[in-house]
Amino acid sequence: MGSISEDSAAGSELDGSNAHEEKIFVSVRLRPLNERELARNEISDWECINNTTIIFKNSLQERTLLPAAYTFDRVFGCDCPTKQVYEEAAKKVALSVLSGINSSIFAYGQTSSGKTYTMSGVTECAILDIYDYIDKHCEREFVLKFSAMEIYNESVSDLLSTDSTPLRLLDDPERGTMIEKLSEVTLRDSDHVRELLAYCIPEDQRQIGETTLNEASSRSHQILRLTVESSAREYLRAANSSSLTASVSFIDLAGSECASQTLSAGTRLKEGCHINRSLLTLGTVIRKLSKGRNGHIPYRDSKLTRILQNCLGGNARTAIICTMSPAHSHVEKSRNTLLFASCAKQVNTNARVNVVMSEKALVKQLQKELARLEDELRSLSSLAASGDSASALKEKEMLIEKMENEIRELTQQRDLARSRTEDLIQTGGEYQIPKPWGDNYEKRSSADEYSASEASEIIDTTRSDVASRTSHFSDRCEGLNSNKLEEPFFENSEMQFLSDDTSPRLYIDKYFGPDPCKGWEKIAQETDNNYEDNCKEVQCIETDISKRNTIASTLLSAPVGEQDSGQSPCSSDEEISNQGSAHVPRSKSCTALPVSLQKSPSSEFSKENESPLPDEFEKESPERQDDNQGKLSKIEPTNDEDLCRKDLESSITTDFMNVKEEIIKILVEDCRANKQTCETGPDKMIKPKSQTQFGDNLDLEDEKTSKEPEKPTDDGSIKDQDIQKSASDWSTEFERQKREIIELWDSCDTPLVHRTYFLLLFKGDPSDAVYMEVELRRLSFLKNTLSSGQVSAKSTRALNREREMLSKQMLKKYSTKEREALFQKWGISLKSKHRRHQLCRMLWTNAKNLEHINESAAIVAKLVGFKDGNHAPKEMFGLSFSLKPMNLKSSSWKHSLPSMI
């Protein structure tokens, strides 16, 4: 930046298009040796060898390692007049104010180095130039304002006011730090500025004191600010005219000093401390800014840097004139000044033109806003006058009353349902008693009698259990519907194909098929619809539930007499009934309900000493059981079912109504299945179409049960070896079902991610049976739907697409080496072009080969990001079945099994 002509200084920039990043303009001015220095015969250590370089003359003599030459934008020697310093180092920056660019000119240097001397000259020149420019540019209208302040001992005061009260600094989000109540005088002309300068600079206003180095040392930082607003005259009357507004600040900093050199004490010493501290902060700010704004910039550490924040590295154009004494005695201070100047040279600023909306435009806008507010006020008052607010109040009161009525009605319904349930319990019906220490429920014979309070307690406990489970269920469903698919389901949300749909619900539908909640609902509906038909065609239905019943019978003790006699477990109506009610294994969803919907009039435990009863049951007297049996026989099954259903409907709050509905349907389905089992003979049993495969798997179990009945020992418990055997049976059955599901997946084109997820869950834990049950039902339903032609081949296409997406994931999830190893293992040539696609097309293709399936699942799991099958959320589809692992060696496990299945 060199010397510039008057016109180019401002006129060329009036378009405001020149905003760009630029460096602070840094110059150094050497003053001549003063009288004192001359008196001490000091020599001049520094010399300006050209316009930009200053050298230390005695470096050889001093043997210093510090640099001997320093280069800046401009350097001025001892004999250089202030006018030239202004022209070459400050003019362009100062006149930027005319183009709407904020600017500042600093004088920095040690005490008595000539800062005030330089700044007063520069300020005067700038003001003259500004007025000269204004005089030459009549096409624009200018308004100039002037303010002056000083920072003395970290206190800001107004130099244009006689009031010495310190001024507060305020942070404005748009304009930066503002000085509260700082006077701003609108200038009449250049003489007016001179008057003001003459008022605020001399000793009586500014803090000036004598030190050994300077008779009139500035003890404060002084900031003079000239604000220039300008607008083109021809647009002045236009409503949308704008103006340029900017300020130029002339900053005469107090000089850094050494207490030893200035021999200061008392007030001077205190002033010196403040001065040095604020200058130190300024230096730190400049140093940090010079390094590219890394880290915290300590603007707020001093009032000086706070006020100058916008000039330093901000939107202002800045020039710093560093003054120094050439005297040898000040060499150290001079070097510090040069160091500061070197840093300042590196600081970037981003000068911007400030275009301000014209006052007229602003006034117009404010008037509009005022009119709008007045309108609003008028309509409000007219509303109040017309009594609308009174009617609104009345409306609200009515609403409250209506709600209160509803609450009352609901309470009545609940009480009615409760009393019906109590009646039911008193008259019979099997129900489950929640153990206070766990999720599992112990079955208790319907023949057992309970006191009213006991029954009521049971109802309350079970009801709150249902509420909490349905609430959880509801939450899960809600979570799925409101984009809250939780970790650790997906490790990486970046997966392309996961982001295809914004809603997880859509995603699940798309990639996982109908979710089990939906499936359940449909299955329940289907069961409801087909119920009558099934009754005609099916003489004895063996559902998956009744089949499990058989497994449970095998695992639990079956009535000895019947088994021994070689009769079928369903040899008579009564026996069938016993089987159906006592051993019907229930899905976990059923155990979650307060009262079993089964209406069985008797139980497996009806015969004393014939079954391994839990302790509580053993205590019950046969008389009581008989008594209850008598009561139970009076109950009509269908009525009970309806009653229970109604009870549930009324006992659960409306919040859970939808969720409850689904659960009830499943229960009803179970009930009907049991009812049919009870009503038909074993020899006539056939399976429903949808359950054929599943039922087939259990034929062997049935056989085994009839041929090898398990006998309880004398103390009524099953021998260890029997338990082991049962456990191994269970495991075999478990594996068989797993294979069943795998094959069904294959035939239903179930998405691979879904298969993998469920396969990872099937760890052989008995609780997995719940998932198998859900999955088998879902798949059976899906298969039926597919075979009935209701669903097109869309799923095959989706599966292909899924394979494609998975192949894309391979690059992310496998290293090149890992991929190569996989290709070799899967017999894919490493030269093949579409290796990844080939591999993904092979995944999950051989449902009969478990090794292939497991390996496929492992690959898909890695690609999708399943972390651990065990920890995958079992509630992912809105199901919550958190079961505690069972200890097969413990004798109590067999009691809880039926309710868990």
Ligand SMILES: Nc1ncnc2c1ncn2[C@@H]1O[C@H](COP(=O)(O)OP(=O)(O)OP(=O)(O)O)[C@@H](O)[C@H]1O
């Ligand atoms: N370039 C110069 N030519 C002639 N005299 C100068 C020059 N610079 C400064 N002086 C004189 O040196 C003395 C000290 O200058 P000035 O008060 O401006 O120093 P300062 O840096 O403002 O000191 P302080 O920080 O203590 O206020 C003054 O008497 C001033 O007239």
